[in-house]
Amino acid sequence: MSLDQPAARQSDHPVAPQFLQRWSPRSFTDRALSEAEVMSLLEAARWAPSASNHQPWRFVWARRGEAVFEALHACLTGNNLTWAGKGAALVVVASKDTVTNREGAEVANRTAGFDTGAAWMSLALQAQTMGLFAHAMGGFDREKLAAAVRLPEGHTLHCVVAVGEQGPAEALPEDLAAREKPSSRKPVAEIAMHGRF
Ligand SMILES: Cc1cc2nc3c(=O)[nH]c(=O)nc-3n(C[C@H](O)[C@H](O)[C@H](O)COP(=O)(O)O)c2cc1C
Numbered sequence: 001m002s003l004d005q006p007a008a009r010q011s012d013h014p015v016a017p018q019f020l021q022r023w024s025p026r027s028f029t030d031r032a033l034s035e036a037e038v039m040s041l042l043e044a045a046r047w048a049p050s051a052s053n054h055q056p057w058r059f060v061w062a063r064r065g066e067a068v069f070e071a072l073h074a075c076l077t078g079n080n081l082t083w084a085g086k087g088a089a090l091v092v093v094a095s096k097d098t099v100t101n102r103e104g105a106e107v108a109n110r111t112a113g114f115d116t117g118a119a120w121m122s123l124a125l126q127a128q129t130m131g132l133f134a135h136a137m138g139g140f141d142r143e144k145l146a147a148a149v150r151l152p153e154g155h156t157l158h159c160v161v162a163v164g165e166q167g168p169a170e171a172l173p174e175d176l177a178a179r180e181k182p183s184s185r186k187p188v189a190e191i192a193m194h195g196r197f
Contacts, residue, residue, distance in 0.1 A: 012188050022128050023182040024135040026083040027171045028164030033063055033088040037130060041091070041163060044126030050115035054099050057119040060092040060149040075145035076160060080137045083176060087135075087162030092145065093120050097154045106154070116158055127163050134163045 009020040038061055050056060062069035064087065072090045073081070084090065095116040098106040124134040136159045145157055169180035 009182050009184070018125055018128055020182075022124055023133070025133050025166045025180060026079075026135065026176055027167035027169055027180060028083075028086040028088065028133075028162070029167040030086075031088060031165040032065070033132075033163065035063070037132075038063065038089050038091075038163075040130065041089075041123050041126050041134075045119040045123040048115065048119035048122045050118070051109070051111040052099070054109060054112075054115070056095040056097075056099075056109050056112035057116040058094045058096060058155060060094070061089060063089050071148045072145070072160060075140045075148050076137060077139045077141055079176060080139045080160075083172060084135070084137060084160070084162040086164065086167070086171075088132075088164035089162075091123065091134075091161040091163065092149055093136075093158045093161060094149070094151065094155050095158065097156055112156070113158065120159070120161065123161065123163075131165065132163055133166050134161050136161050 009023075011020055042059055042061065045057060045059065046055075048055075048057070060072070062072050064085075069090055072092060073085045076084055093116060095109075095112040097109060097112060099109045101107045120136060124136075127134040138159050140157075140160050142157060145151075145160070149157075151157060169177040171177075172180060
């Protein structure tokens, strides 16, 4: 499908194009994802770096048309309920809170969230190489989602990611269609300091 793409993002400094081309649209086409394609997304996430290679990330996935997809979708809140059901797949991103130390005790994994964030970005960039887009959502009912995925004790839910082929903005309700464009960023000078804050 050819879409009227908004003006391309501009970087302050030279950067590989994938970083500017990834964004989070809300409109998806009817294109389905095969199970093999979902596995490719998860494979990319699998290879993310993590402290001591603990790999704390955990994923629960479902494809549109499956009853489990509907169950995950029903846990979303606000506008997410309106658009994310058109996604070809939903991926719940969670992490295990603890690791086993040398003495065999379960201790907090302080970097679990950080590591899992890297894994989600790997998934998003893999989606991009497959001609797809991934849109993370923190807007979900935590208790309902925990019950839906049977979240084990000692695990944390981070977000639900909708993945699919980008659709036309016009397919969205008017208010969401108006927001269907890549956002900008703070300048590097505002977020990075030389040597100290
Ligand atoms: C952890 C997380 C939670 C988010 N929650 C939502 C959400 O609930 N609904 C939504 O539409 N977008 C959500 N987003 C998307 C962000 O708004 C989006 O990534 C941000 O505005 C930057 O835009 P971009 O991804 O298009 O570059 C979330 C993103 C992240 C990483």
